[in-house]
Amino acid sequence: MLILYSGCSMNLNWYIGIMKRYLCFIFLFSVFFASATMTIGRLDLQKNAEITFTAKESLDKQTDSLKTVRFYLERSDLNKNKGLYANAYEDLWLALLLAEKEGDKKVLATIHDELGVLYGIYGKHAKAIHHKKQSLRYIKEGTFSKRKDFGSLVSAYFNLAVQYRKAGDLNNGLVYLDSCKLMEQTRMKNVKENPFILSEKGIIFLLKYDVVQAESYLIQAKDIFEKNDKNYLVIIYAFLGDLYTLKDDIDKAIHYYEKSLNRLQISNTHTDFKTDVLNKIATLYNKKGELKKAYFYLDKSTKISDSLFGVRTKVNGQLFEIKDKYQEAMAAKDNYIKEQQHIIEKKKREQTQLLFVMAVIVFGLVFLAILSYHRSKVRKLKTEKESAAIKIKHDKEKLNAILETKSKELTVSALQLIEKDKNIEILLEALKDNSSGKYGEIQSKVVRGNKDLWESFNLRFTEVNTDFYKRLVKKHATLTPTEQKHCALIKLKFDSKEMAKLLNISVNSVHISRHRIRKKIGLTREDDLSNYIANI
Structure with missing residues (x-):
């Protein structure tokens, strides 16, 4: 029964340990301070007070919002x-409120990254990922003119990969690790293997139960860290222990778990792994049948867990009761x-309606003014036109009357001349019978007189019928001058x-x-020549 319990505990604690590393570190750090002497406690409180006093003094002297933000971050x-x-949570939200006003992207990236860490500690992975992505966005929006700026971008991608892995989204974790690798190779021109990326890939493949690839990546990372950053070996050794536990190589697993504990004791870093590693060693010794060792490690793990739970309950119970001042603000x-x-839109609507009403009124007034002016002008033009038409009619009637009078006078004169000419012919016939010699001389004078008479008649006709000959010639250009004279007499109804x-x-x-x-x-027999010429 104990063996069955130990096997289940091993797998359960393995996953729980992966998800709660950061949380355990903070709790162990708190336990360490809680178990220290009162003098050290006083020194810590004094140091905290000094930081707070110094920061507040700086705030009193300066109005620089970024310095206030840095105070909240510290x-x-x-x-x-x-x-x-x-x-810590409340200070970060206060810092975020000020930082958003300033718009400093580096500070905003730092704040969101820290908020992601806090949410990750309590397993709120969705919020943790949201803030990690916000941090990445602000870093991307910054100006990356230096190599270290690209390093910040790589770190942001790596942090997101870790958070996705903790949330159980292993595929997205690998995607962001590939982004880290690509950024290093293309932007930073770094051809060396990054041990952090290697180790995280090893962890993800371990969670995918791909033992071959997981072992390859973790061993590569271990070899590099053993030469450089030995503190990170706490994590590498712990996951190598998980790897060999999965491969059922118990001795090798215990070996790496103990190496992780030794490195943790030496460096005093990544202490959040201690409880998990102790519990896993206890489980493995129990599996081997070495119950005393199993009990020893399990007892140490339980004591630390109990202390940690007490600290968590006492100190941080308020975290989920805290009013989110940032969100409230x-x-x-x-x-x-x-x-x-809403007020602005309402005023805009009212202004628009008022402008519309005013525009309609103005348009109506302008329209009425234009309509009135147009009607007045039309009436004036109509009156003037009627007056002009009446005047033209009167002038035409007057002219026609004058023309008719003159035409009558001209006709009467012509008829008188014709009558006179008849009488002259009678006298000439009488003279011809009585005195033939005188007849020839007088007849010649009469003929010359008739020519002068026609010229006089034609002149008077032209005065009365102005432009008659022009209209006649324009309409019928083939008429000869003699035929034109005949047309003039036809017009007078001779x-x-x-x-x-x-x-x-x-x-x-x-x-x-x-x-x-x-x-x-071009007249036919039915057409009247006199009427046609009279209308020209």
């Missing part, structure tokens, strides 16, 4: 090392911002006989002329 680190996680800030945004008398030609000649004119104009 005090948080001191509280964490003493196991006062609640105080951020929530209050968000609520205030939302209220202000018949063929009257035209013959006035033009001193025969009636037959007038008929021929009228026929030619109709033909050139």
Whole structure:
């Protein structure tokens, strides 16, 4: 029964030990101080008071927020090392509030990394990973102009890999380890193997039960650390013990567990592994049947665990009861911002509505003004147009009346001349019978007088019918000057006989002329020549 219990305890404690290394270190550190002399305790309290006093004095003299942040970080680190996680946790949130105002990415990266550590100690892996990622983001956003900056980035990737491994997400752990390796090779030009990366890969493959690869990586890391950083051998030896336990090589497993304990005693580092390693050694000795040794190691492990649990319960019970001041402040800030945004949006809506109403009113007034102006202008133009039309009508009627009068006068004058010409012909016939000698002389004078009479008539016709000849020629360019004269007489409604008398030609000649004119104009028999010419 004891052997069955020991086997189960070995596997259970193996996983628990992996997840709680950092927690055990802090607890053991607190136990160490709790069991020290009162003098040492007083010295620690005095040192803490001196740090606090110095920092506060610096705060009184200076207003540099970054120095205040550094004070909170130092005090948080001191509280964490003493196991006062609640105080450390609160100091980190206070530092974060100030650091976010300053925007210093390196400080923000440090704060989030420390918050990740605290959350990791209590197994809150989701929050721990969140803060580790925040730390990585701030480091990435910084300017990496120096080799050490890339070193910070590699460390951030490594810390995330470790946190993913503790959370049980082994694949993501390997992904971030590969990122570390790639960063070292491409940016830092480092071709040497990094023992930390090797050791973490060995641990992950061990958890994957890939014993061959796990042993290869852990042995490589061990060989490098034995030459350089011997303190990290506490972890390497402990996991090599787990490896050989899994391979059921008990003696070799005990050998590496004891080497881990010896290195821990010498360096006094990674003390969080002590309880787990003691318990595993006890389990292995129990499996070998060496019960005294098994009891010895199990008793040491139990005492440390009990002390550790007491410290955890007494000192850190308040951690999960602490009010998250940062989150409360951020929530209050968000609520205030939302209220202000709501007020601003409400005012904007009101301003928009007011502007819209004003715009509608202004637009309406402008529209009414334009409409009124347009209507006034239309009325004015209509009145002016009507007045102009009336004036034109009156002028036209007046002109037509004058034209009609003059045309009548011209016609009367022409008819009088024709009548006079008839009387002259009668007298000439009488003279021809009585005195033939005088007849020829007088007839010549009468013919010359008729020519002058036509010229006088044509001049008066042109004055009355302005541009008649121009319109006639423009419309019918083929008409001769004689035919144009005939058209003028046709316009005045003269018949063929009257035209013959006035033009001193025969009636037959007038008929021929009228026929030619109709033909050139293009009139048919049904068309009236006099009406057509009168409308030109």
